[in-house]
Amino acid sequence: MRRTPYTAPKPRRKLALLLAAHHEELVIEQTIRSAIRAGMNRKYIYVVDDNSSDSTSKIVRGLIGKENLLRVRRSGKGLAITKAAKKFKLAEKYQWIHIADADGGFARDYFWVFRRKLNPKHAAATGYIRSLPGAYISQYRVVEYTLGMEIQRRFQAATHTVSVIPGPTSCFRYDVFKQVDFANKSLTEDFDVTLQLHRKKLGTVQFIPEAVAYTQDPLRFKDFVKQITRWNRGIMQGMQRHRIGLKFNRIDAYLSYQVFQNFLFFVNYFILLPVLAINRNPAQIIATTFIMDVLITLGIVVAVALKTRRWDILSAYPLIYAMRWVSLYVFMRAFYDVAIRRKFRADFGDGFWGTAGRRYASNVDLVTTN
DSSP: OOOOOOOOOOOOEEEEEEEEESSOTTTHHHHHHHHHHTTOOGGGEEEEEESOSSSHHHHHHHHHOGGGEEEESSOOHHHHHHHHHHHHTHHHHEEEEEEEETTOEEOTTHHHHHHHHOOTTSSEEEEEEEEOSOSHHHHHHHHHHHHIIIIIIHHHHHHTOOOOOOTTSEEEEHHHHTTSOSOOOOSSHHHHHHHHHHHTTOOOEEEEEEEEEEEOOOSSHHHHHHHHHHHHHHHHHHHHHTTTTSSOSHHHHHHHHHHHHHHHHHHIIIIIHHHHHHHSOHHHHHHHHHHHHHHHHHHHHHHHHHHHTOTHHHHTHHHHHHHHHHHHHHHHHHHIIIIISOOSSSOOOOOOOSOGGGOOOOOOOTTSOO
């Protein structure tokens, strides 16, 4: 009997990039070109087009070829990613699979840094998010993202409590990639996937702050409110689905603290402060509190402007201050809807995109900009 000669398995390549797209003709060329400029070989870039009716697929074919493009029936981001990973056999060919949104971009050294820093002792990895220049919402997000990355994300990485691996910069070790369900139909599929890592004990998340990825934020106020409403409802939904707060471990403690912190902020300003003002000197207490709050927030905005060199956020300070209260209101409304009215708790929807209509062409050339 003849024995079949042993054939060694082909060595896995280090990293693949998978972009999920739906009506992205305004942005996807910049995203792909920035990835190539950032050190990603176009042969290892893959795109799944979720039934776009615009020229998204045509643009992609011209940049990376038809062999790395998959068009699917309307599936939603999570299911589209799952279909593409299976079609291209990404988990069989690569050590790491990097997923990114089609409306962002990468700093010039992003993938050079990412490949060098990736540590297989971690299950997943994520980089540093910055907002692409845009309108006042982008200016507010500069502050929000910088505080989130410099304080919260560094703390989360040190304590193994990373709560969300965000869409613009999410990377998974191949064996872990095969064990998580991207097609979870959650309002925030990236948050749900991250909670799966914690609940299944698949490993920790590595934070690579030197790898900077960019994301496009809404231009219009109504799109901003719609976006953060979905985010907050999705977070509450994910916490309910994965029973966060009912187990004695790090992620439960951290997320419970985050919700409590926001709730306590609301109580202090809208319940305790009015009660205190009524019983003492209302005008003095309210004026003093308001002035202190304005000055502290202004100090934070100035520090962020110095850190990011985004001087435009200084002129937008009044709007930035107002947006903070809008965000608090949306959080409280989502908490009321999901936790008290018990809406959206099991309404996981279809996982479809809700962002295609708010895309806009950016005037920032990420191919030549850090």
